[in-house]
Amino acid sequence: MSSNTDFILAVEDLTVSFDGFKAVDSLNLYIDKQELRVIIGPNGAGKTTVLDLICGRTKATTGSIKFKNQELTKMAEHQIVRSGVGRKFQTPSIYDNLTVFENLEISFPRGRGVFSALAFRRTGDVIDRIHQVAEEIFLSEHLDQEAGLLSHGQKQWLEIGMLLMQDPELLMLDEPVAGMSTRERDQTAELLKRIAQNRSILIIEHDMEFVKKIAHKVTVLHLGKVLAEGTMDEVQNNEKVVEVYLGH
Numbered sequence: 495m496s497s498n499t500d501f502i503l504a505v506e507d508l509t510v511s512f513d514g515f516k517a518v519d520s521l522n523l524y525i526d527k528q529e530l531r532v533i534i535g536p537n538g539a540g541k542t543t544v545l546d547l548i549c550g551r552t553k554a555t556t557g558s559i560k561f562k563n564q565e566l567t568k569m570a571e572h573q574i575v576r577s578g579v580g581r582k583f584q585t586p587s588i589y590d591n592l593t594v595f596e597n598l599e600i601s602f603p604r605g606r607g608v609f610s611a612l613a614f615r616r617t618g619d620v621i622d623r624i625h626q627v628a629e630e631i632f633l634s635e636h637l638d639q640e641a642g643l644l645s646h647g648q649k650q651w652l653e654i655g656m657l658l659m660q661d662p663e664l665l666m667l668d669e670p671v672a673g674m675s676t677r678e679r680d681q682t683a684e685l686l687k688r689i690a691q692n693r694s695i696l697i698i699e700h701d702m703e704f705v706k707k708i709a710h711k712v713t714v715l716h717l718g719k720v721l722a723e724g725t726m727d728e729v730q731n732n733e734k735v736v737e738v739y740l741g742h
């Protein structure tokens with residue numbers, strides 16, 4: 495386990511117990527560079543907890559999480575962010591009273607906190623990056639709009655954009671299309687496939703139509719363990735998966 499790997503993320507024998515209940519149970523998970531991986535599974539399977547463990551919000555009971563061969567289980571949340579892991583939560587955490595531009599601006603790694611970031615001179619490279627990201631997240635026309643006035647889907651994209659400002663090598667998203675319209679879902683699929691071209695992405699998602707659009711490899715989690723792993727076709731035709739998840 496001390497050996498180096500080519501995987502961007504290598505999770506080995508990861509376990510977390512909450513009062514004796516193993517929400518994640520001896521989990522192994524390997525993500526390649528530039529891979530887009532989808533995790534599916536029934537409610538309570540431990541999906542969100544896996545992301546909590548990777549981003550350092552929850553501490554592992556045992557096991558190892560290596561990101562670019564760095565052990566994350568020993569690092570604090572902010573160190574993990576700085577090492578290149580971005581995490582999007584289910585509810586967008588954007589600043590409603592700031593414009594789209596300002597939300598992106600404060601997410602640029604040079605600024606720490608809202609006030610220091612706004613006081614920071616708007617240098618050319620920051621502005622270029624904001625425009626580039628705004629284009630990627632379909633919000634170029636909305637840069638001067640207050641974020642609170644965006645649609646639900648646009649708020650989700652803005653939060654993805656705020657993560658992209660930090661240029662993470664691994665981006666993790668928890669149910670990013672929940673509550674989105676069909677058109678917004680299609681656009682999000684397009685967005686994620688595009689941004690996966692130069693980073694690794696780990697997505698938890700329930701919407702199987704959406705998963706089909708984006709998935710290369712799918713991991714099915716059940717009772718904190720990997721129940722199955724493979725292409726969408728393989729997973730959909732797996733008897734155990736149909737029994738515990740897709741059959742319902």
Ligand code: ADP
Pocket residue numbers: 512517535536537538539540541542543544
């Ligand atoms: P999923 O995202 O797959 O629906 P979660 O990872 O949220 O599942 O939860 C997995 C299990 O762990 C659930 O039974 C949940 O109640 C439990 N759990 C998650 N976080 C905690 C916690 N901080 N303390 C106690 N139990 C937790």
Ligand code: MG
Pocket residue numbers: 541542543
């Ligand atoms: Mg969850």
